[in-house]
Amino acid sequence: MRVLFSTYGSRGSVEPIVGLAVRLRELGAEVRVCAPPDQEFVERLAGVGVEMVPAGRPVRPVVTTVTPGSAVGLAQRASELMAVQFDTVAAAARGCDALVVTGPLPVAAAARSVAEKLGIRYVHASHQPVSLPSPHRRPPVRRGQPLPPETVDNQTLWDEDAGIAHTMFGEMLNTHRASAGLPPVDNVRDYAFTEQPWLATDPVLAPWQPTDLGVVQTGAWVLPDERPLPADLVAFLDAGEPPVYVGFGSTPVTAPGDVARAAIGAVRAQGRRAVVSRGWAGLALIDDQDDCFLVGEVNQQALFRRVAAVVHHGSAGTTTTATLAGAPQVVLAGGGDQPYWAGRVSGLGIGAEHDGPAPTTDSLSAALETALTPRTRERAAAVAATIRTDGTTVAARLLLDELSRERPAVSASA
Incomplete structure (x- = not known):
């Protein structure tokens, strides 16, 4: 055939x-x-x-x-x-x-x-x-x-x-x-x-x-992705509590600098470290503090199993990967099918739906607070066990x- x-x-x-x-x-x-x-x-x-x-x-x-x-x-x-x-x-x-x-x-x-x-x-x-x-x-x-x-x-x-x-x-x-x-x-x-x-x-x-x-x-x-995570990323993950992943894949982001500042500020407001993905939006770190780590192409299946939450754009692929990993999610949906996936994450109780794709530190911090609760983590783990x-x-x-x-x-x- x-x-x-x-x-x-x-x-x-x-x-x-x-x-x-x-x-x-x-x-x-x-x-x-x-x-x-x-x-x-x-x-x-x-x-x-x-x-x-x-x-x-x-x-x-x-x-x-x-x-x-x-x-x-x-x-x-x-x-x-x-x-x-x-x-x-x-x-x-x-x-x-x-x-x-x-x-x-x-x-x-x-x-x-x-x-x-x-x-x-x-x-x-x-x-x-x-x-x-x-x-x-x-x-x-x-x-x-x-x-x-x-x-x-x-x-x-x-x-x-x-x-x-x-x-x-x-x-x-x-x-x-x-x-x-x-x-x-x-x-x-x-x-x-x-x-x-x-x-x-x-x-x-x-x-x-x-x-x-x-x-x-x-x-x-x-x-299934069997690629190992980069050694420097593993060292960062091992050096503290699970961080929050922030990435928007191939979705364009208006004012990526502002989004990065809001996202990193929100993660820090929750007392967490951050792993930031460059993606096609070209996100970058906002300072040289050691609580943030910048990644490019990486095995998301392995990474998401080691994070406290995944902040993303709501594509089918990222939503499915995060759900399979049992990682709580915050979805900043733009257009297309992204609002659908944001609604599914919220409806299943495995994360939070942010109001629109342009976060402020306060708005994203509030959504993260929901995603980081023990209840959301338990629900995300339970749903992960049902995914084929x-x-x-x-x-x-x-x-x-x-x-x-x-x-x-x-x-x-x-």
Whole structure:
């Protein structure tokens, strides 16, 4: 079996693909990954021995320069992403049995078109439930396309969302499809998602309420990280009580200097030390006191097991990693699916939801006070024990079983 993955996004989009790709390979499949050519993704895939096909422009400059929520340049970026699928990904998919896709709608819609053209299995997977149509919640707002404020029925809003998505991306997708000899589609969103999308989230941390959509929840795709922590970080951890981790991953941060000052001030107000992650926001220490330690790329699975709390942006990956580690959390949610994860952390009692992504020392200190209580710590440990760790195995076996059933039987005389 040969499986190609295609994704475009930051670390939170790529890392789950790494986990499933490695598991599929362990089960005997040939795998390769089309991903943005950022150096950290190249190194990550090389480090686990998975072949990477660079696809599209590096994503970090896009993430760190685009104003959150802005639609400026969106049409051009979407067109480029579609072209990459019809060109680079289509070439890489020849001879494959399946194409598994995550990422933004232009990527998914174009990738399904490629799979359709080649006649191979297509799977759309989401690492969060927010974008999948459900009458139990409102759809997220698309860039530059607000939903009608007078509409309150969720199903009506999802119908509106389908129309908005097709207006935004339908013409450019159908232009590519026509060039590939494919007929037009009239609903880009539902075409990309299919009638049976996969949801790669834990059912306790991110439960899916049944709908008419045949969602298959596999569990989160997490690759166990066996890398040791750096010796100087271990020395810092060993030198005192567990610190508070502060990091925002690949999420851009407005005024990172102000955020760092507020975060470190809040940690100190709680009588704690801090481990600060640079991330794509470029956080830095605010002074040379020995109660703070700055890290870059690091094994979060190992680190989070040794901290008193995790202050983060609320991505699916960081939320899942912190929850698995049993670490209390404070989530400073911005846009996208981050408010959902903040709500889940608060609702499960495993941490606190900060009011917005711009903390003051006082506001973050108050949230940390909640996260650092013995009650929250006990609850975080209890929830950690319920989180499944077999998501990649479930997904890999599901895909391989489906491909085995779809393969034509070979006669004895062949």
